[in-house]
Amino acid sequence: MLQEVCLRGLLLLLVGRQGTFYTEEQCLKASVNTCGDCIKSGPGCAWCKDLNFTKTGEQEAVRCDTAASLRNKGCSSNGIINPKNNFTKNSNKPLAAGANPVQIQPQEIQLNLRPGLPQTFQLHFKRAEGYPVDLYYLMDLSYSMKDDLANVKQLGNNLLTELTKITGNARIGFGSFVDKTLLPYTDTNEAKLQRPCSDKNEPCQPAFGFQHVLSLTKDGNRFRDMVARQHISGNLDPPEGSLDAIMQVAVCMDIGWGNSTRLLVLATDDGFHMAGDGKLAAILDPNQETCELVNNKYSKSNLWDYPSVGQIARKLEEQNIQPIFAVTKKMETVYTELSKMIPKSAVGVLSEDSSNVVKLIVDAYNNLTSEVILAHESLPDFITVKYKSDCTGGEKPSDKGKCDNVNIGKEVIFHVTVTVDRSITSQSFLIGPLGFSEKLKVNVQTRCECECDDSKQPHPHCGGNGKVVCGGCRCDPGFLGQRCECKLGQKDEASLKVQCRKNNGTECEGKGDCLCGRCQCHSTDGGGNFYGEFCECDDEHCEKFDNKQCAGHGKCKCGKCECDQGYEGTACHCAKSDEDCKIDESVCHNRGKCVCNQCECERGYKGPYCKVCPTCQRPCQESGSCVECLAFGTGPFEKNCTVACTHLQHMMVEKLLKSDCRVKDKEGCWMSFTMTEQLGFDKYFVSVLKDRECPEGPNIAAIVGGSLAAVALIGLLVLLIIKAVLYASDLREWKRFEKDRKHEKTSGTNPLFQNATTTVQNPTFSENL
Template sequence: MSWSTVLLLIQAGILISNHVGAVDVCNKLKVNNCQECIQSGPACAWCKKVNFTKAGEQDSARCDTIEVLVSRNCSNADIIHPRSRISKQKQIPLDDNTQLTPRDIYLQLRPGETQEFQVKFRRAEGYPVDLYYLMDLSYSMVDDLQNVKKLGSELIKALNSITKSARIGFGSFVDKTVLPFVSTHPENLKHPCPEKKENVVCHPPFSFKHILTLTPDGKRFEEEVGKQEISGNLDAPEGGLDAMMQVAVCGDKIGWRNVTRLLVYATDDGFHIAGDGKLAAILTPNDGKCHLEDNMYSESNQFDYPSVGQLAQKLSENNIQAVFAVTSKMVNTYTALKDLIPKSVVGVLSQDSNNVVQLITDAYQNLSSEVILNHGSTPEFLEILYDSFCADGKTVDQPEGRCNNVKIKEEISFNVKVKAVKCQPGQSFVIRPLGFTDSLTVSVSTICDCECNDSPQPGECSSNGRAVCGICSCNEGHVGKNCECRTGGKTSQELEQSCRKDNNSAVCSGLGDCICGQCYCHQNLEDPTKVVSGQYCECNNYQCELSGGKICGGEGFCKCSQCICNPGFEGTACQCRRSTRNCLNQRESLCSGRGKCNCNICECKSGYLLPFCELCPGCPSQCQRFSPCVECLIAQETGNSLNCSSSCIGVTPTRTVKIEEETFCREKDSNNCWMQYVIKEEDGVDMYSITYSEKIECPEAPNVNTIVGGTIAGVIAIGLLCLILWKIVVEVNDRKAYRRFEQETAKSKWNQVGNPLFQPSTTTVTNPLFQG
């Protein structure tokens, strides 16, 4: 092996070793040029060397792995094998104002090949914070509101202890002001609280109200919050997700800075989600846009509640971290919600919210110590994975980077892997640590074109064109692999088509070269006896069937891939001596006229059986087919002058007095009489002999008088029988009733004892004049 070949192999090995995630297979199907080659897979390379392909070889041979191309004497300088690369990146040193580097990076990706780059993060000390306090003002939070009115200064003080610059804002929510969420009775709209207390002022319900834009003034927070009063609604869940959505998307009105953004959500109850609006006939999905007018959510009763996924997306897009400050009974509910919203935390709020400052401070520390590197929605043609290098270990190939318990000024890193799955116009996406303001913009373009940088060579392309990536681009009027053909008004595709036997065959059957529209067949220099011929090189004398290990069994010769047998031999490989002895039936008919004899064995028509093609068990019965013929023959016997030739084609008839065969046909004629006949198939196609009996069996006509008289007599007899049975049943029942009457009469006795209710009369006479 020469030193130049060794050097080329070493250079090829270096290229392969630098290939990230390389595969050693090049799928080069339907490759016609360099562009299609490099889009076929990261292992594919293209050789632009002029005259690299042999005569008749397709240009797809230029596309293969580097090892194959080098083995075919394509120098490294002639191999086109573009690689994914970082074309540009903007690195910024990490300090108290910069927590993420780099800030901008430009990738050129070859489809199917992964490119990696490193992202570093260092948590800064005292990073500015904006905190928006969003409070539930339904009636159950009446005690909490009194404490929140006093915490402005304390909250600013606590935030300033952990950051250089802190601002706070305030907003409140209740629910949509429609049934069944809020009572719409005019009196209840004025005073929605369930019961009146002396010192409680109850304001009309509302969906979301922005009260205080973010400010560093804790006193002002207390003043504005001090003006707020409690409200009320009907059901337990509140319209908090409506309020969170407006806080997230109305950045200009809320006053968010490009710093750490905290949204504190304080409540003692659950929340309505997308779909609940149907209860109030609100069917339009939430549009995720800002609808604050005069600091009130104006479209609350027109749009449904947002979904959790929709809210999570908007919070992430606007870099807002949620702190759910809820009472102990709602911790499980909001813990489940936290799992669906990245960079959020749940804290237990005391019954009167007196621990809210400590809760917010702890939540900020927890959120700041968790670093989640995320790119949002991925462009469809990209695959993005992360390796995370944290203080407590390493994780690889995850959909996002994540490190927990990151300390202040602690530096961590992430390895980002980006792969393009197909060619696409340039796009960009943003990688950011959730909850932090720093971000990295990644611009991506795909490498789908070849940069061959060809320099013209004297005499290339027959001086009738120039080479582009090794393929000749011919001048007008010339075509061919080397522009050697004059077109005569035809394109190169038309000239090539004239070298194909049909649209599905290869050029010159793959056994020749198409030169200017004509096939020139390859000849075997090592074995001149092997000859390829034909207009399309479709014929040869060495690809015929073998018999006994010999072409055409040694009893013939091969011509255009078919055996031409010597006299006395036959078969596809001349393997049989020509004879018909085993194909003759008892009548000396060759295969019964229903087949052909090949290699002394019958090849029967479909359905007929060997050895002589006599029987056809699967063929349909002929009885019904020849029934008209037999009826016509029998009619002729009775003296009718009928012509039966049309219905008895191919039939030889024979009359008999009695059918003696065990198997015969029995069919009805047009007069419903039974005919008997035997069908036998003769040698040949559609040749039959029919033996029929001239006697037919016709059914006797029915005796109408007997049938009618019998029917009437039967009806009368059945009627008389039914009448007699009815009379017998009635007589039996009457006799039973009379005997029962006599028995009851005999048992009766007349009782002559006096009536116990009778009392005899008493007469009293008094003389009114008697003075006694």
């Protein structure tokens, strides 16, 4: 079964001739086997019906792409199928005043829309002069409103006169309310139910919830007479049954609402009970939003709970009733908050005795009718509507169009954009200004099929075994393949199945059948299709959050979530925001991306803001040449420093508290500097110590003196060594000589010695001298 879900196109931003043009055209294909599947895949998708566009073995899905891509691939202009929206005005009466005024134009349109492709049209509105006004006065008759009732009995003709001055056609009606006649709201003593007033002399009517007194009428005297018959009543607790009364006024036809501006004036001096308060009196059945008047009194008052504020707001909007809350000063804040939840409502402050009620109503009417709010009723599934206007402040698309200060006779233009997310059956809905009964009827159909004007006869392109449908072959029974070339039961089917295995894996991933070498994918459990060349994709098994696939904020494509605008995360579970990723006006220090309001850091950076990198080291040596040229004007980058060193900023300092880096420059001097990383990667601010540490020059005198002293010392040492060697040698010879003498055997006379042979004596010698 083919998947019927039509995917919304992305990046639909700016209103154009057909409704919207795109900043970037995209075609997000899902399961595509036919031209119809392609058209349903999104507004950016087109189909090529040229016969020979696909190559042998290619799936028909290649025919589906953006129109530009198809042209680039060789598809002829006449071969591109790309349906657009059709817009037709079924009823287009001109704006007119008079007895049967026409205040919106057109009155009925027909839209034939391609899924995901918005269509914009204009709706004109002009307040007609003399448009009738119906005003129903709903009054709190609890005992505290005694003085106010006396004045209301006189206001009928005055109020009609003032409204007639504005519109020329006004009617007025009256109803009253107190509260449910059960404890703890009302004293249920029989006597107290019949006469709840504390003053025995005061005319008093029995306790009641809501009663309809007078249907809408142009007769001011009748209003005065009917109201004059009303008397005050009473209850126990301060909050009243206001919402019960409002619901009956909105849903009961006995009120007599006409084709008019419908105003409901609620006059009270206290707050209101709401849904859930009925449990105090054991009332468990919720309000059913139906008219339950019996003899003009609300018959289900003690059986049904009070309606919720949401029910009241919805019902008033459905019935085009604009409430005016005429309340005392102490209740102004309460009803102002209530007014914020009810479109086209106003709050006015009553004087102590309600003597200003006519002026209050007239002022509120003027304010309400001069504000035009264009809205739609409950929309069919898969249809969205956005509004813009030519009024100040209405230029941006919103769920409701709004114009202020729209006087009678002034024409305003609203630009209405309708988008259908998927193929649907024929649907219709209404659009109109709140508070007015006139509505534009919008009929919507979808264009999800292709018109290719194909022949119904067998075609040679399909081997005579099938027909051509939008460029592809639709084979006759018993034939398969891209060109119907395979007949069921062929013996070489095993060799074709190899082409159906991704990376020699399972045939068609186990999610399809291999027919003639191409995968025919099965349906998923959810009714969709597996798709892809090997049936590897489906759109039903994506990550879930809060038990919703893609958190309900995206679409599942081939097992991954593609998030709607404004959401991110693997399950589209996070609203896009970078507030918790910002520090010093940067996101994640420009070192990562902010996903789900948390930094996902890159390149080893850590911490909540990607501020630190535990594994990173400061590039001191690599930065030395740049520091040298920036700080001292020397080094290898001296001539192109500003180009080569753009990643560094520097500052010269007299003193460094700490020195991260110590690098030698070209001259052999030590440079000391600190490196502080800036936003992003590989960018630093460098603080450089002004004074470098350079080595001192050589002392020549010391070197020369030292050299001579060294030479002299060496010479002296050499002489001492030589002397020591000679002394040692002599000492050794002397010792040997002494040893030899001790061992000689002669008498001590030298045998070589001979006495002299001649003796001469001096005659002058005398021994006595």
